[in-house]
Amino acid sequence: MKVIVLGCGFGGVEVASELSELSELRKRSKELDIFMVDRGTRLEYYAAHPEILSEKVTPEEISGDLNKFASRINVEFINKAVVNIDFEAKKVKTEDEGGEIPYDFLIISIGAEQTFFGIPGAEELSHSVNSLKGAIETKKALDRLDYSKKISIAVIGAGLTGVEVAGELVDYFRDRASAKIYLVEMMPRILPAFPTENIATYVSKFLSDRSVEILTGTAVQEVSEQELTFKDGSKLPYDIIIWTAGIKPNGLLEKLDIPKVKGWLKVDPYLRVEGMKNVFAVGDTVYFENEGVRSGQNVEEAERQAKVAAENIIRTIKNLSFKKKALPKKYYSLYTMKEEKLRRYRPKNTVQNPRAFISLGDDKAVMYFGGIMFKAFAYRIKKFVERRYRRRFG
Ligand SMILES: Cc1cc2nc3c(=O)[nH]c(=O)nc-3n(C[C@H](O)[C@H](O)[C@H](O)COP(=O)(O)OP(=O)(O)OC[C@H]3O[C@@H](n4cnc5c(N)ncnc54)[C@H](O)[C@@H]3O)c2cc1C
The missing domain is CATH 3.50.50.60 (FAD/NAD(P)-binding domain)
Structure with missing residues (x-):
């Protein structure tokens, strides 16, 4: 099975490492070829970009080499921009003339783009x-x-x-x-x-x-x-x-004839693009709403979605191999019992109830959680989270 992770920001990197870990753990790694595809070569730690202005951080400190990261988790990295996706033929089309990469499972994690509202x-x-x-x-x-x-x-x-x-x-x-x-x-x-x-x-x-x-x-x-x-x-x-x-959906989505809400990708509760069994989506590119609660577009939710999507891909593959065995009829109920249910995604850091660290300069920050604002140690905790994340790329 060939799995393509399209877009290697916070969501994509997490899907790839989770998939790699889960497939090792469940001894399915031989069945799974994982590819990370991105138009850039580095993961950018956006939350620290404002501190580039005040020289508190350097560009090297707050970005990580995707190629090195991929080889550390036994995944292949392909540095190409994707310009279209043929869902019927199961191929992503890359910028180079005639370039295409086939897949069995695809995770779309291409983030969002800045908008200037046509001003x-x-x-x-x-x-x-x-x-x-x-x-x-x-x-x-x-x-x-x-x-x-x-x-x-x-x-x-x-x-x-x-x-x-x-x-x-x-x-x-x-x-x-x-x-x-x-x-x-x-x-x-x-x-x-x-x-x-x-x-x-x-x-x-x-x-x-x-x-x-x-x-x-x-x-x-x-x-x-x-x-x-x-x-x-x-x-x-x-x-x-x-x-x-402001942000707006990634321009690539305009070319894709799949379900969307206001231009964002519409997913089912298992993070599959609505109506598709082998295409998942995570991160900013996703529109997810359940009972009036909408997932936030932030690092925390991109990573939480990534974990659910990776788990669901592994479970789907397992279920497919059950079906392949074509058991005699008398065992049908037994094998159905063994078929694993997919995991539902439940957002926590939502539009209705957001949580975040906000740095204010002067080595100060505030943390907002459950409608309450915390000041003490907020900057130190924010920097601790940042350093811990960066260590994955060190
Ligand atoms: C300046 C700034 C500060 C932020 N601060 C915070 C913060 O403090 N806390 C917080 O929680 N969130 C913050 N966010 C939001 C957070 O960064 C996003 O929610 C998060 O990055 C979403 O992850 P993602 O994987 O969906 O997208 P991204 O991390 O944006 O990754 C998308 C990836 O897809 C790749 N890609 C896109 N199109 C293509 C294509 N056609 N072909 C190949 N590759 C492609 C891109 O190169 C990129 O690597 C901030 C965002 C910005 C811009």
Whole structure:
């Protein structure tokens, strides 16, 4: 059986290592050839990208070599971008002329993409920290600024990443120059994805005390070379814009004629793409909702989904081999009893009840869990989690 893990971010890496471990444990490794496919060569630890700006981390520290990782877990890594999938022929098509990789089982874990909501000038004129390359280029752009004049930086979108970027910018400018940092949010308060106001109130005060100007209820309408225009007609001159607002489904999904919700992949409770038995999906690319509770798009859920999908692939393979044995009729009920049920996925870090660490600069962070905000040790715990994850790639 050939299993392709398409996309090797947090979800894909976890599926591959879990599959490899489970197949060893259940002595099925000879039956399973696992391939990890990604257009990039490194896993990027996104949560630490804002700290590239303040030089608290280096690009090498916060990214890991996928090839080395794959060989450590006895999996093959293929560095190619996938441009389409033929579900009938069971083949993924790669960017190279005529390139295709056949599969028996496929896991789609291609993540999400940044969106600029079609706002004129936004994509062309903004910087970003959503990729490591983007974060490095943003840092270089900061270094190139003319410090003889007053600098104005606009961070667009005050979700988790926007808040973290504003905090790291404060640290970047601390010993350098006078700079005005604006944090712009179209919703009435910052951190709108967090259901209680306590966290927004605390973080707003923390950043305002460090001279970040927070503009809430302020939607960007247009971006030109020198200034931002807001929906109410007001303007803000800027030197650098850092765009941290919004994600959209990976462009590859548009080409795939399979069930989707608002462009995201629709999966069943076992994380199979709806209506398919051999195609699973995990991570940001997935839309999963059960009884009004929607899974969050975050590392925790990508990894939890990965574990369930890997287990379900192993169980499906086992069930297939039962069927192949074609037992005499009298044993049918016995073999049905032995057939393993697939595991259901139940989200914990949800849209309705999110949990996260948010760093604020100045080596401080907050942790949000069950509607409660924790401050003590939050930064240290966040860094501990980061170091522990990075060790897998060390
Ligand atoms: C700046 C930033 C900060 C964040 N901070 C946090 C945080 O603090 N906590 C948290 O929980 N979450 C955070 N997130 C969100 C978190 O990183 C995502 O939820 C997580 O990465 C989802 O994992 P994934 O495997 O679905 O996608 P990803 O990790 O994005 O991986 C997708 C992979 O697919 C590959 N790929 C995509 N298309 C193709 C293709 N056509 N062919 C081949 N390969 C392809 C990509 O190269 C990538 O390696 C942050 C995200 C960003 C951008």
